[in-house]
Amino acid sequence: MAVCIAVIAKENYPLYIRSVPSQNELKFHYTVHTSLDVVEEKVSAVGKSLADQRELYLGLLYPTEDYKVYGYVTNSKVKFVIVVDSSNTSLRDNEIRSMFRKLHNSFTDVMCNPFYNPGDPIQSKAFNGIVSGMMVQTG
């Protein structure tokens, strides 16, 4: 499962970022931040071909030696980034997609909360729970 899950606002600041506690949180911040480069590249490439516009899943953004970074962008240009450990080879593309879908659904719920101020960091327990479910549980 994922080692880091991030939600990034349209303006590219993090709305939510959580990583497995056992690993260096800072490294994931850097990784996710850098992945925005590729997200932007992909999003602008998608913009050119109108047919692809409904596809929110951006696929593998870039692999590193240790991690694979996947991206997803909502219609309102909120980005989801999931970082998966490279050693976790059992994870298929479809599973990643379904993780993103779940994340998107939960994010939509957060946005529907009338007490949530769009643009604020996400502190929803429900969202946190969904994310926890998708992350590796390491002791």
Added chain:
Amino acid sequence: MTQGLRTSRRCSGDAGPTDSTELHREALPNNKALFGGYFHGVPPLKHMESQEEKPVIYTMENKPIVTCAGDQSLFTSLYTSLAQQLPREPMEWRRTYGRAPKMIHLEANFVQFKEELLPKEGNKALLTFPFLHIYWTDCCDTETYKSSVKEDMMRWQNTLRSHSSADWVIIVVETNDTKKKNKPNILPRSSIVDKIRSDFCNKQNDRCVVLSDPLKDSSRSLESWNSLLLKLRTLLLMSFTKNLGRFEDDMRTLREKRTQPGWSFCEYFMVQEELAFVFEMLQQFEDALVQYDELDALFTQYVLNFGAGDTANWLGSFCAPVRNWSGLLLRRPIDMEKRDSIQRGEASLLDLRSYLFSRQCTLLIFLQRPWEVTQRALELLHNCVQELRLLEVSVIDGALDCWVFLSCLEVLHRIEGCCDQAQLAANCSHTVGLWAYATDKLKSLGELCGLVSKNGPTSEDLNRTVDLLAGLGDERPETVNSLQSPYKKLKEALSSVEAFERHYLELSHAAMEMYQAIGRLRSARLVGKSLAEFYMRKGDPERAETFLQEALKSYVSEGWSLPVTHTRKQIAECQKLLGRTEDYLQTSALLAGDVNLSTEERKHFCQEILTFAGRSGNQSHKVTLSMNVFAQLTRLQFHPAAASVHSGAVLQVELTLRCLMPVSVRIQQLAASIHFDIDHGGTLKRSKGTLRNANQGTIEFKQGNSSAGPLFSAAAGPALEMDEIQDRSPSDNSLNSVGVVCKNTHLIIRRRENGSPPETSNCVSPPAVAMKEGGQMLKVQNVTLEPGNNSITFTAPSGQPGTYMLRQLCATVGEVQFVLSHIYPSVRYEVYSQEPQLTVEPLSEPLLAGMPQLVKFTLLTGHYTVKKGDALQLSNTETMPILPSSSCTARISSPEAELVGESVLSIQSSEKVTSISLPPTPPYHVLEFQLEVLCIIPSGSERPANERLTNGEVRHRPRSYSHPDTPMTAIDQRMSIDCPWSIYSTLLALTFYIPFKTKHSLLSAGNRKYIQVCVQNVSDMNFTLADMKLTEKQHSSLELQSFNTKTNQLLCSKHSVFCLWEVRWKDDLPSCLQCVFSANFSPLNQDSSAFKPFHYQFQLERVTTLYSVRAEILPPTGEQHCRSGLVCELEVCITRLTEPSEGEVAEDSKTDTDGLKTTKLMYEVADSSSNWAVCGKSSGMVLMPLRVNATHKVQIEVMPLFAGHLPFPKIKVLKYLPHNAAAAIQPDPDSCVENDSLSLLDKALDDQGDTASIRSRGSVHSVGSSDQQQRGVAMPRLEPFSPGQVFNNSHSQQVLVLPTADDHIMEVNAT
């Protein structure tokens, strides 16, 4: 590249080798230059018997092998055209297993047939497999055929059959020459062919082809060539399909056995690769690539299964410790060494992967997909690292880094070799990953080998380096001569610190530039950051800082707090090393307040600041830092909340500072500078009132979230700040214009950079702040700021009136100043100065005249201090005396309406002034006291002369007037007060209301006279009236007898009381009476002491009754009663009752010829109620002698119109004034008010339509209004008598009128 390859192939084809040896020799130089490669394990085509193991050259130039048997010289002569023409036309290759058919250009390698060429049983080699066997013959002679050729063919056939090869064809070449030569024994050409067919091709006639005149340029020759080529192609393809299909089937079978013990991946690898080779040979690169990809996937799956615990035996060899990490080798099409080791089952994982990738790379380049190479390379490298980890292969530290580094560079070199610069530049995005990866690896290698540290490598590091270099082996022969080979680079880089630095920088910059070129700025900055770390290790903080700042800017602008903190920490280190104190302190301050850091770290940075601050101040200037990072101003509160005080008053400003430091900080001084604006009171004056009230003197400062989360609510921006503007005229303070202005347009309209949040406390380097030395400061000394919210109270200066604006805030800690350069939203307070103000107002509304009333004096002292002995001097007026009271207390209250003190006032009255001594009162206090005053009700028409006040002013008579809001008559009472603070008197007005309205009337009964006074209470109070008295002032003989029985009379609100007196006289009734009505009144239910007098003066004139009028209605003759409709007679008798007075004689009488004085009267009979019809003359003139009892009778015919008791028609008697006596009477306009009779008369006159001819309308109107007209036009006119002068005896008398006798006409009035 591929193009070049093709060309070279064509050339080699053209050379047309007929011998396999020649073929190989031909191909070798070509290939060696390009790829080079030795192929082991395939049976050699020649000298097989002697040199079994001689390497066969495997090249891309391989073509499917076609053997040629029979007449070699014949074939040689045809070889060139055959080799040329065979690939000319493409053929469609239909594939098995539903694979898409392909167009394929067939080429062939024609070799001499040898039995050794035929594959032995079990040999799976495909490359050397002869796909077609051709037997050439030009035999046309049956004899020859029978004697030798047939036999040869038989042998050939048998050999083929023994190897179960069914792909053969016999080509019979016919030439005209041979025909001619053998003319004598004519044998049809076909016969030989037929013979061959019948001998060899039973049912397979297509296996024998005839080629006619091959060397001639004729259509026949061309046709036969074409059919031959077609046949050859078809047969070749058939052979491919059949043989490859069989091979694939075998291969699949082998693959299915992979679960069996003893199955070896390496063996299978060789088999499937054979297939790939064939596809490659057929130039089906795509298919060839598929084979390798399948192998790749299969291997990967095994590794994964291994990870899942499913171990295959053969994997053991791949788990061997890695001893060689020489990187990928992509310069050869086939790396034979690696292939050999795979074949031998000795390959390591890296060997296998390297070999596989080099093959894939070669094919991809043939397919002109170089960018896929880079992408796959990156995947491969990541994957290999993972796989080694998964297989738990032991690798020495750094070996993999070497391998990856070399591989990256090798791939890049390979790509550079097949693309031009423009292509490379355009496809940076594909290569940059490899560059970055290589950079990364080199960096970690450098760290590992101690090349990054300041001191250079230790011996341990050197040992490690040697180990690593050993694993590289020798340089490959391909690159020995190249100066820039990856091998050389790595070796050089690891050899010395300087070389490492050079290579590392070169790579880093290359990666950064590429990232920047493709717009991946974040990635570029990350590389930059890692470069900065390198510089830091090298002890070059200056260069490091530029990169760090760059990165920090990006993190801050996008609000990534954790990277911000981390980068900032690094920057702090830089700055400390660089000795840039100010910057370092600023960064430290930021870090000390950074919640992402641990408390210890924060304390450390805080301590750094405090340590510096505590240093003895030998520096000339203090270090100025931005306050936002140190403490945030969250709230500012004014006490009092209005933020507007009078000058000199205490105004406190309470600041709430959120200190971000982790420990408490002692501040020597906290100061707020103030900008002072003198309030000019000009025309453009802002009224801040509403705005102030809204926030209750509290200003909240919104801050960006200090935890550097989302730094802004994106769309909102600053809130509009509106102010109301009132433009008042300076002269009379009237409003000229009103408007609303936006105060912070500069913030709202300011261009917003897209996507970048506004600067907040997290700014990269806070803007330079300077403390402006303002004139005035709010200061607090020695404050300790605890972490979190602190409340600090200042006392604001409030000396001079004006507007004070808080501009800056500055906290001084030793040598460090924290400055908030701009307090926003702007905070201001106002100090005003006020003139003393005295107001007098009624304690209760309305003030009633005639009774003691309390009025409240309010003195707002303003800036004036009331000293002991100060007194208010009130000019006394008669109409409103101030009633002395013993217990008059003054209340002094502060501006906040708190009672400060009370004291008894001493009031001294002299004749002219009343002096009120004021108690000492501080400025801006309110002094209140009450005084009882009495407004004397003016009694009627009294008109005293103007008086002068004590100050010389003309005293204004209080004029009574009727107020529109109340039925009461109002009196404005003015007061003049001399105040100690001014040389001018203060004039104040109080409005009193008279609670009563009084009317009088004169009533007569013959000669007797009565006076009625009506007192109406128009106020809202109830009163008791007592002691009503009427007195006559002039005539003492006159007696007024009261008919009023009650002494005390209740007079309720809105009610009236009537009082009546009879006038009695002894000698003579004076024609003019001066009466005074007086009564005492008090509010109801109060004791008698509260009674106050009330006077009403009035004057009655022409009181005496002059005439008595008596009327009588006589029924018609013969009737006892009047009947309606019958004319009856009205007899009016006017009698003179008194002797004419002197004035009367002079006025309106004239002397008759007989000496008798007469006057002219006019009578009128009018019936306003239409009861009567006056028949004939209704009015007339009477000449009346001026003597007592002179009587005049007039008869008038009237007719009652109804039956019943009808009131008499009205009879009026008026004075008739001849024209010469016109100007005699000057009516007093004032009398109009008191005497309503005139207007009544006027009305009555109007009713008399039929007498209009007699009187002058104009003159009647002129009576009360205009005497000018009167004077100008001397006309005879009528003058009414005063009410008492004519007494009507038959007033209200009634007469019985009977209905008419004939009552058949009946009128019924139903109402």
